[in-house]
Amino acid sequence: MKQRPPTIKDVAEQAGCGIATVSRVLNGSGSASADTREKVLAAVDALGFEFSALGRSLQSNSTKTIGCIVPSLANPIFAEVVQAAQHEAHREGYQLILACSEYDEELELQAVRTLIAKKIDGLVLTVNNAEDSEALALIGKRQVPCSLVYNRSVHGLPSWAIDNRSAAREAARAFHGHGHVQTGFLALRFNRSDRSRERYEGFVEACRDYGMAEPLLLEIEEQDGNLLDLLGTLLTEHKSLTGIFASNDFLALAAMKAARALGRRIPENLSLIGFDGISTGLMVDPHLTTIETDPRTMGQGAVQTVLARLLGRPVPGQPAPDTTFRFRPGGSLGPPDPGRTDGREAATSLPSSEQPPNRLSSRQESPT
C-alpha cells in the first residue's frame, strides 16, 4: 500500500537508474537504450506513476492553466463564454481556473490576485467597469497575457466584445421604424456594468438622432426575488412608454411577463427588445425581439488570443465591430397601439388588433 503518490524518484529506484533517465524516457527527450526504456516503463506501470504538475510547473515556469473571470454563471451568456473558453483551452492542453466576480469589484481584484499567485499562464475576463478597473491595472503591471471578453478594449488590451453602442442604435432604429416615440431603457445593476451603460448611451444618442423622446432610464437596484413586482410597479408608473429596450434578455422576458400580468398585450400595448439573444427568447410567444450576440465565439476568440501570445503564434485579429451582433426580429416588437400613443395621434382603433405582421416576423427564428 503506497500512501503518497509515487514520485519520479520512486520510479528511478524501482527501475534501477537515475531520475534524469526516467525523465528523459517519459518525456521522449534525450536518448535511452531500449533496455532501460523498458525497465522504466515497467516501473511506471507497476507503481502507477504520473507526473506531478507542480514540480513540473515550478521548473518550467508554466502551469498550462489559464484563468477565467466572469461576473456570474447565472447569466447564460457567461455560461456559454466559459464553456467555449474551457473547450478551447482544453483543445490546446490548458486547464481553466474559474472565478466569479459576482458583479463586485473587490472580488474581481481579489480573484486576479489569487490567479496571479497561482501562476496562471494567461487570463480571460469580463470586468465590471473596464475604464477604471484596479484588476486590469494589476494585470497590466504584472504583464499577464490577457484578453477581455464582453468589455471594450482598454489600455490596448485585446478584447472580444460586442459593439454595444451600435447594437443599441439598432434597437432605437427598430423602435423608430415601428413608430415608437416614448421608450425606456431597462437595466438591472446599471452602475455595476459598463456594458449596460454603453447600451444605454448608444440608445439615447440614436433616439435623439431619430427625433424620438429621450428614453427613460428604468433602473432596478438589486434582484431580490420580487423582480416581477418591481417591474410591475415600474410599468404602471410609466404607462406612457410604448417600447422598452432591456439591457438583457432575461430582463426583457421578465418585463414581458410583468406587463402581461398587468393585462397589457405584447406588442400592441408594449413592445420589447432584449439584448444577448439567449435561446429562451425563442421559447416564448411571441418571440423576443433582441440583439443577438455570439458568446461562444467571444469566449473561444479570447482564449485563442491569449494562447497565441503564449505560444508565439500570430495573434488572431479581433472581430469587426459590426459582426459582433445581429438584430433578431421577433413578435415582441410591433407598432404601438394607436389608441394610446402619447397624445399626439388620434385614438381610433381598439386594443384588440391582432397584428399579423408580428406573428410573421416571429417565425424568423433559425435554430442555431
Place this chain on the structure above:
Amino acid sequence: MKQRPPTIKDVAEQAGCGIATVSRVLNGSGSASADTREKVLAAVDALGFEFSALGRSLQSNSTKTIGCIVPSLANPIFAEVVQAAQHEAHREGYQLILACSEYDEELELQAVRTLIAKKIDGLVLTVNNAEDSEALALIGKRQVPCSLVYNRSVHGLPSWAIDNRSAAREAARAFHGHGHVQTGFLALRFNRSDRSRERYEGFVEACRDYGMAEPLLLEIEEQDGNLLDLLGTLLTEHKSLTGIFASNDFLALAAMKAARALGRRIPENLSLIGFDGISTGLMVDPHLTTIETDPRTMGQGAVQTVLARLLGRPVPGQPAPDTTFRFRPGGSLGPPDPGRTDGREAATSLPSSEQPPNRLSSRQESPT
C-alpha cells in the same frame, strides 16, 4: 525594471536578512524583531512581492484548489451547480478548476487524470454513468477526496443527488391523476446519462403500478440544431400519446414548441412535464409543469462535503432523498382531451375547454 516576478529571495536580499525570516514575518509564524519585521515589510512593498502558490503548494502538499467536472454548462442546471460550487469554494479560500466532459466518458477520464496531476485537493463531479465509470475508479484508487453531484451514491462516495426514481414516480402520479394512460418519456442522449435512465425506469415502474400503459421511450440521439424538426417528427409518429415526461426542462419546452407548431394545444392535446425546474419554465405560457430541483444546494453541499473531509471537520450529512426535488405544478399538465383519448373513454366535450384549475396551479410559482 524587474522582469520575473520577485521571489522571497529577492525580498530577503533587499531586507538584508535570510529567506526564512521573510517567510516567518509574512506568514506570522515564528518570531521576529520589530526592526526586521519593518524592513521585510518595506522590501515587500518596494518590490511588490507576492508569494508564488507553486513553491508553496509543492512544499505544503496542498494546492487550495478543487476540481469540478460537469457534462456541460449549456444546461443551466450545471451552470448553477458550478456557480454555487465556485462560491462555496471561494468562501473557504479555495479555487475551482473547471472541466466539461461534454457527455463523453473519454474526456471525463482524461479530465480526472489531469486534475489529479495538478494535485487538486478535492474533486466535485457529475459523471455520465456512475455505475461503471473509469473516472470514478481512478478517483477511488488515488484516494482523492470527492463528492458526486447529481449522481446517485456509488462505491460509498458521498453524493448530492436528486432521487430520480421517486421524482419520476411523481410525474407518473400526476399524469395518472389527470387521467392520462398513454405517455412517453423523452430523452436527449439517453445512453449517455444514468440520470436520464433512472428517471425513465422510475417512470415506467410507476406507470405500471398505476395501471397505465407502458410509456414509450422517445429517444433523440444527437442535437444537431434541427431538434424541433426531430421532435415534430416524433410527435406526429406517436399521435396517441396524451402526455410526455421529458428528461429535462429544455427538452420539454422544445417539445411544447414543436407540438404547437403542429397545431396541438397544451395541455388539451398534449400534456408535458419537465425535469429540473429551470426558471425559463416560468416564462412560457402556460407554465411548465416540472420536477423542481435545487442545483445550488447540490453544488454547495458537494463542496462542503469535500472541504469538511479536507479540513477534518464533521462531514455534513447528505440530503434526505425526499427533499431533493419538488413537484411544481403548471399549466402544461391537464386532463387529456376526451375527444381523442385512447378509445376507452367516451368522447363528449370539445377541445376548447379552458381548464381553469391548471391556470390556477400555474400561479403557484414563487421566485427563488
Place this chain on the structure above:
DNA sequence: CCCTGAATTGGAAACGTTTCCAAAATGTCT
C-alpha cells in the same frame, strides 16, 4: 561581568520536476 534562558536569526533540507554537464559505456575504423 559572566551565566542562563528566551527570543531571534539564517543555513540547509525537502517538496517533484527538468536540464546542464561531465563521466561512462559502447561502437567504429585503422
Place this chain on the structure above:
DNA sequence: AGACATTTTGGAAACGTTTCCAATTCAGGG
C-alpha cells in the same frame, strides 16, 4: 589493439516555498 566519435547515463543545480535546527543575539539575574 588503440584512438576516437557517439550514445547512454546519473549527479547536481535550479525553480520558490516552509520548516527544522543549530547558532547567534539579547535581557536580566547573580
